[in-house]
Amino acid sequence: MAEQAIPLSFFMEIALSDDKLNAFLQFKTNDDKLTFSLEQLEELLKTYYIVHGIDRGKLAEIVKNPKAVFASKTLIATGTPPINGQDGSILLQFDYNDGSKKPVELEDGKVDYKEVTTIHNVRKGQLLAQRIAATPGTPGKAVTGEPLPAKDGKEARFKLGKNVVADAEQTAMYSAIDGMISLTERDRINVFPIFEVNGDVDYNIGNIDFVGSVVIRGNVLTGFKIKAAGDIRITGSVESADLDAEGSIEISAGILGHNKGVIRAGKRVRSSFIQDATVVAEEVLVTQSIMHSAVRASKDVICKGTKGLIVGGIVQAGELVSARTIGNSMSTVTVIEVGVLPELRNELLQLRTQLRSVNDNVDKTDKALILLDQLAAAGQLGPDKVAMRIKLNHTKKQISEEQAAIKDRIFEIEKSLEDSERAKVEVSSTIYSGTKIVIGRYTKFIKDPISHVKFRLAEGDIALVPL
Incomplete structure (x- = not known):
């Protein structure tokens, strides 16, 4: 068919990737006699609004030998992906590696422990940190020509602690006194x-x-x-x-x-x-x-x-x-526990003890109310018992609310126990019997000595991996 009366869309179709960065051509029928021109193929692309990143060399190959790509999806256009900006950062101007200094060994082989302690002294006005600005993102372009937005980097912020100041532009941090640097919780300087x-x-x-x-x-x-x-x-x-x-x-x-x-x-x-x-x-x-x-x-x-x-x-x-x-x-x-914050694990133990006590109080309150209900049904409920019944109903409501809150908190902690993929125990020499390994909500008792081993969670159980 030298000239096609039937439009090319009858023989082939073009599909876009979800991100609109790639366009693929695929034949719907394998007609060995099919011929078409580059111009016809380009017109087909226009019907799909493909205008950017077109591989014209690939189009020419398809026109020359369409049979070669009958059975495959052929990439014919590639867009320009967006480039997200880089987040800003805080560049410390001092070394806070606590492990950098070791005891000084003297000529006679003894160790001078007076030199073990590392003190990070700074002077007033000394530069402590610089803020590296975030970079803006670079938008991309889809094969259809539409812009693809990019994310700008997030700006870093100084965490100013005691006796430190920042310049007006918030680009540099300085010490306000002579003293010692300390990084406290959340890396505040x-x-x-x-x-x-x-x-x-x-x-x-x-x-x-x-x-x-x-x-x-x-x-x-x-x-x-x-x-x-x-x-x-x-x-x-x-x-x-x-x-x-x-x-x-x-x-x-x-x-x-x-x-x-x-x-x-x-x-x-x-x-x-x-x-x-x-x-x-x-x-x-x-x-x-x-x-x-x-x-x-x-x-x-x-x-x-x-x-x-x-x-x-x-x-x-x-x-x-x-x-x-x-x-x-x-x-x-010997007990080794990993996979959840220790305070959460201890809180869970306390909550379970607390829940048992609350459950006991609920049972006692229910039994007392049942007895009072029976007296009421028999017409034997005096004024003092009526007051007691009202008070117990109020108490039951309070206890039930406390019971529900405890159960909700226990559920939250138990869910966190299930998320322990990063948790592990490493033994470079030997682990002996008598040891209990707990990872998340799973427990393993060591019965025989094991050497050079790592314990971690795998497929819902504690697995042993050679170290």
Whole structure:
């Protein structure tokens, strides 16, 4: 058919991708005698409003040999995709890597723990951060010629803490005082003056409650309390004392809690060991051992070093628990929980206890109301019993509302327990029997020693993966 009386649309059709960035030609019938011109094919494109990104070389190939593409969808036009802008960012002008400084090893092989603590000092007027502006998006163009909108990048905003200022253009952040940088929760930048003790925290010093950061060049003895709005750095050890920092806590020589003191940090706790203590933080880093302690981290608990041992007690983390060894050959009961914020898991336990108590109260109230209803039916309900009946109905309504609220909250937490894909437990050496692994709402008891293993959720159960 040298000249087509029948329009080309009878033999072929053009389809657009959902984003209108691609146009495809596909034959509806395979007619070996079919011939047509480039102009006819271009006219067909116009009927589909294809005007941008046309591959004219491909069109010429189709005209020359249509049989070659009878059985396939052929890309004949490609639009220009939109390019989203880049989000703005905050570029810190200081190094806040707590792990960058290690104990100084002397010539005789000993370690000088006086140089373990890292203090991030800044001067008044020092540049702390710069704001990198977001970039606008670049619109694209569909094969039909219509513009395709792009998203502009989101502007970053400074999180101004204490003793920091921004310039008028909000492009740079500076320290307003001489002091110590501290990143508190939500990465807010602060500059705090430092309270420093050259010795032990004992009866000569007393408890410390300070609006900045605290440095103790000694030990914290039993029964004392330190509270800081910034960080706490201790070059010695901590006995059964209470430490509370909005920033991070670093203890060079370890924590010996005697099941009394609590160590609590808004960011990170770093220590050589933790024994018989309670530690709560966003992240817990230990180089030697965690023994018979209650450790709760909203993100990670890392226990790695020459020993890297976790044994006894309970360790809870929102995302990761990583250690060289978990448990011991004596099958000491050791509980490792990951996959939900520890405070949510503890709240769930409290709510279930509370719900049992509320259910008991509902049962008692219902039984009392049934008895009063029976008396009313028999015409034996005196004025005092009428008042009691009204009061019990009001009480039942209140208890029922409380019961419903508790059930709703339990449901919310249990749903979060199901979303534990990122949660895992890593053991680079050995995990022993006596250990209980909990990921989200799933539990696994270790019955025999296992080496070099990672535990994670897979297909609705806890899976073991070689590490």
